[in-house]
Amino acid sequence: xxxxxxxxxxxxxxxxxxxxxxxxxxxxxxxxxxxxxxxxxxxxxxxxxxxxxxxxxxxxxxxxxxxxxxxxxxxxxxxxxxxxxxxxxxxxxxxxxxxxxxxxxxxxxxxxxxxxxxxxxxxxxxxxxxxxxxxxxxxxxxxx
Amino acid sequence: xxxxxxxxxxxxxxxxxxxxxxxxxxxxxxxxxxxxxxxxxxxxxxxxxxxxxxxxxxxxxxxxxxxxxxxxxxxxxxxxxxxxxxxxxxxxxxxxxxxxxxxxxxxxxxxxxxxxxxxxxxxxxxxxxxxxxxxxxxxxxxxx
DNA sequence: AAATCAATTTAGCCTTGACTAACTTTAAAA
DNA sequence: TTTTAAAGTTAGTCAAGGCTAAATTGATTT
Ligand SMILES: [Mn+2]
Ligand SMILES: [Mn+2]
Ligand SMILES: [Mn+2]
Ligand SMILES: [Mn+2]
Numbered sequence: 001x002x003x004x005x006x007x008x009x010x011x012x013x014x015x016x017x018x019x020x021x022x023x024x025x026x027x028x029x030x031x032x033x034x035x036x037x038x039x040x041x042x043x044x045x046x047x048x049x050x051x052x053x054x055x056x057x058x059x060x061x062x063x064x065x066x067x068x069x070x071x072x073x074x075x076x077x078x079x080x081x082x083x084x085x086x087x088x089x090x091x092x093x094x095x096x097x098x099x100x101x102x103x104x105x106x107x108x109x110x111x112x113x114x115x116x117x118x119x120x121x122x123x124x125x126x127x128x129x130x131x132x133x134x135x136x137x138x139x140x141x142x143x144x
Numbered sequence: 145x146x147x148x149x150x151x152x153x154x155x156x157x158x159x160x161x162x163x164x165x166x167x168x169x170x171x172x173x174x175x176x177x178x179x180x181x182x183x184x185x186x187x188x189x190x191x192x193x194x195x196x197x198x199x200x201x202x203x204x205x206x207x208x209x210x211x212x213x214x215x216x217x218x219x220x221x222x223x224x225x226x227x228x229x230x231x232x233x234x235x236x237x238x239x240x241x242x243x244x245x246x247x248x249x250x251x252x253x254x255x256x257x258x259x260x261x262x263x264x265x266x267x268x269x270x271x272x273x274x275x276x277x278x279x280x281x282x283x284x285x286x287x288x
Numbered sequence: 289a290a291a292t293c294a295a296t297t298t299a300g301c302c303t304t305g306a307c308t309a310a311c312t313t314t315a316a317a318a
Numbered sequence: 319t320t321t322t323a324a325a326g327t328t329a330g331t332c333a334a335g336g337c338t339a340a341a342t343t344g345a346t347t348t
Contacts, residue, residue, distance in 0.1 A: 017199050017200050019266075021306085023267055028334080047296095048297095049296085055158065056157075056158030058338080060299095060336090061335070063296070063298085080342090080344060110279055111279050127266075129263060131257060132251060132256050135256050169304085192325075204308080204328085208305070212304080224327080225326095
């Protein structure tokens, strides 16, 4: 009797969750490159101690994460020196900052309290597809 | 010169990220109880093999997760038998299902393709606060 | 120039959430 | 009723992302 994708929920949810796990694997990387970019812009350089303070984690955790980011080609660093974004890191940071801003602005535009929006956007941003982001952006122009 | 919270972005982002980490710690639990509830409703019982198929993970992974859910009081299970929600699990499942539905419906209502909305809602739902959820729900009544 | 302090690194530990491979139990077929 | 297939369990491994405690390095004071 015809396909059921329109009426019933998808039977095969596995790809939905596979994509979810993919997004999770990228979250910390995305937040770090964005924050490193912010620090360079705001303070001239990105030091571990500032990352630790802003993320609310220990210096040891930052160190681990930076090593992973370096391994994956997003940053460069030398012992006891500050952290730099590679081209790849810069590109990702720019994309994530823009996305974050759109999500935040969209939430505020529909009536979410800015304080609350700041909390929610930090998580939501990583799960918003290009398509959904475009819808958010489109709604921003006409806030009614 | 006066406090800067209104004009500038929050200096202290640490609590934003602490809440984000909290949300992450709850995600798998939330998706599992919701799915277990779905399976009981749709098929009469929740078997590991069905959970593994729907989440796209191995039976061993399901087994691990169910043990954790049991430890945390969300489900009961006996070896080689099906899985049941406790009161606590049922309550959480109900809340998560409702939230998921509102997020999905909201996305569709603003013009996101249903297929895309299904993907995005699965991640977004876990990062939507009560306040933001209320705004989403309010917008649903008047979709213009 | 030493001493001190702050920042960073290292080592070792933990939980979550994934996997494979091998084993056991239950259910279905023959 | 035996055999076989499916489902579930167990054991062992891994990476991510947290932690603490201790060691090291670099920067600032004295
Ligand atoms: Mn962000
Ligand atoms: Mn974020
Ligand atoms: Mn859900
Ligand atoms: Mn979900």
